[in-house]
Amino acid sequence: MASALFRFGQSTTSVCTWLQLGRLLSTRTRRPNSFSRSRMGSFTQPMPQLHNPFRGDIFLRAILTRLMPREVSQEVFIDLDRFGGRLVDEVDALGKQAELEPPYLRPFNAWGDRVDELVTSPAWKSLHCVSAEEGLIALAYERQHGQWSRLHQVAKLYLFSPSSGLYSCPLAMTDGAARLIEESNNVFLKKRAFCHLTARDPESFWTSGQWMTEKRGGSDVAGGTDTVAYGPDSEGNYSLHGYKWFTSATDANMAFTLARIVTDQGDVTAGSQGLSLFYVETKTEDGQFNDLEIQRLKDKLGTRQLPTAELLLDGTKARLVGEEGRGVSGISPMLTITRQHNSISAAGAMRRIVQLSRDYATRRRAFGKLLVDQHLHMQTLARMEVETRACTVLMLEVARLQGLIETSSVSEQDRTIHRILTPILKLYTAKQAVAVCSEGLESFGGQGYMEDTGLPTYLRDAQVLPIWEGTTNILSLDVLRVMQKYGQEALSSLFEATKSRLSDDSRLAARGLGPTAKTLREHMNSIVVFGQEAMVGDSEQLQNASRDLSFSLAHVFIGGLLIEHACSVESSSADINAAKRWAKRPLSLRLYQQYSKEEQSIDSALVMNGYVPSTSL
Known part of the structure; x- marks a missing residue:
């Protein structure tokens, strides 16, 4: 630079003057220091805080x-x-x-x-x-x-x-x-x-798995179980050979599984009549695997914390549980409990996402106001809250009935209600958990989609809930089976329990819930009329209606529970409003004709419209 200036006839002194002038101009054109943070921004988004979840519920x-x-x-x-x-x-x-x-x-x-x-x-x-x-x-x-x-x-x-x-x-x-x-x-x-x-000592405490699903299986254990059992030997042990497609909690100490016992002639019995229940310990006394191999761990959308594997049983030692050929009925107590746990996870996830969304609404400011002061946002959270309350009250009612059963304090009517409510509880809460968790992520805006916030975990993990322990359609058919097994008693028991919660007219009037109870009774009458028509119709039509029927039964029974709570001395105005909003929801059931064979054809045509099957070679 100095040599260039000398060519213009300037001295060394003028060079120094030139540099000082440059610094002065630079200072005058530079932005004030108070704006230097604009390169990164001075604003940071608030993080939702988890407070004691019991105190907050x-x-x-x-x-x-x-x-x-x-x-x-x-x-x-x-x-x-x-x-x-x-x-x-x-x-x-x-x-x-x-x-x-x-x-x-x-x-x-x-x-x-x-x-x-x-x-x-x-x-x-x-x-x-x-x-x-x-x-x-x-x-x-x-x-x-x-x-x-x-x-x-x-x-x-x-x-x-x-x-x-x-x-x-x-x-x-x-x-x-x-x-x-x-x-x-x-x-x-x-x-x-x-x-x-049932131990409280961590060193003694065991966890268990349940190995029911095989490659052809899913919920169809009767048609999809190929595992066979040879034995017993002199100690009463059987030798299991088969491939288990999904084994959650693979690190468990023990498991129950299904297999077909091979006769002396080398034959097995097909269908559910051929399935027997077995108890397996995953490792031997010396810490080695019990003649089983982990083929691979599953790569899942969610539940990534949980080891889920494919297992090869290659001579695994096992003990027969119960009678031979009675395996499906043998697992019934286990499925009843695990379906209830499914609903616990569903309701728990919904409550947690609502709690975090509520806390965030008091911290996040947009368009000049906190989210808690923006009515549309709070309207959305209120809908999530009502749905969460609905699933929670149904979950707790089934738990109450389970406690009565386990202490031999249950009436036959309550036992029937418990049987029909268990699949309803599982299918309803699972579907709503996905919806509420999805809405919950949206309440955080873009941050709800960021993995490092931990928020997407709630949605990914919720998505398994409608699949575990039977999909929504499988559970709907289970509801139908209960109705067919118990006949009119199943619906009448459910509705009598609901009506009893709506019987105190004076208390209903005091809470302003008279019209709400009337609406719920009308919903019950609609289901009764539907049921009377359905029972004399085609069984396939009734199957097609089973999903909507299950959701409608959930709607009515939950309504009775919410109204019962709103009429209690423990209730608040929030409880009353939640019951009112719940009863205003429409039933899922449609006209019976909409489940006809003609409608089946329309459904298939809509789904398959434009589908071109690949050519088989």
Whole structure:
């Protein structure tokens, strides 16, 4: 630069003057320091905070207060409040760590030996300890609170599930296994496994799997189970050979599975009559796998914290449970419990996303106002809240009935209601969890789509809930089977229980719920008329209506539960408004003619319109 200036006849002094002038001009044209942050922006989005989820759930507390005797609810509340603090301080972080450190399989060691080592996160192991210490299974079987023990356990699992890093899944199967054993007459299992499944000591606590699904299977276990069993040997053990397509919680200590016993002539019985139930321990006393191999871990949309594998059973030692050929009925107690757990996860996820959305609304400012002051946003959250309350109250009612059954305190009518409500509970809450979690993510805007916020986990994990333990259509057909088995008693029991909740006209009037109860009665009458027409119609038409019928039954029964709570002394104006809004929703059922064979043809034509099948070679 200096040489260029000298060519214009300037001296060294003028060069210095020139540089000073440059600095002066630069200073005058530079923006003030107060704007220097504009390159990154001074605004940061607020992060939603998780507070004690029990203290923040006024609806749960009110329902438990109403359902439980005072001395029981006081003890239960102390436990749930303490546990809510532990969730915030410890457990929620473990669940997030388990999501970030998913399990992986190390099939061979460095020397070529097959080891099938399943490596899980330290957080996953810590969640095992928390589950044992908190008695998340033991609570239901110790029965410290008698018939209310199951309700205590369910409420605690409901708080735990959205923070559990999916450890709620092995707990569901563990609870189902414990209930199966408790109902059985199998002395061996009661001595060998039950004490471990219900232990509070982390070192003694076992989890269980259930290996029902095979490659051809899914929910069709009767037509899709190819696993065979040879035996028994002199010690009463059978040898299992087969391929299990989905085995969630592969790190479990034990499992129940189905197989077909091979006769001396080498034959097996097809269909459900040929299926027998077996108890398997995954490892032998020396810590080696029980003649089974982990073929691979599943690559899933969600539930990434949970090890789900394909297993090859190659001579796996097992014990027959119950009578030969009675395997499908043998797993019934287990499915009843795991379907209830499915609803606990659904309602828990809905409540958590609503709690986080509510907290965020008090922090996030847009268009000059906090979200909590923007009515359209709050209207959306209110709809989520009503749906969450609906699923929660139905879940807790089924838990109450389960407690009565387990303590032999149940009437035959309540037993019938419990049987028809269990599949309804599972199918309804699962579908609504996906919808509410999706809406919840939207309430955070773009941040709801960012994986590092942890929010998308709620939606990804919720999506499995309509699939686990039977899809929505499979559960709808189960509802239909209950109705066909019990006849008119099934619907009449359900409706009588609903009507009893609408019988106090003076209290309904005092709460302004008279018109709401009238609407609900009209909905019931519509279902009765539909049912009378359907029962004399084509059975295939009734199957086609089963899904809408199941959702309509859920709608009516939930309405009765919400009105009952709104009429109680524990209720608030929010409870009254939730019941009113719920009853205004239309039934899912349509005119019976819309399930006819003609409509079937229209459905198929709509779906297959334009489809060109590939040419078979």
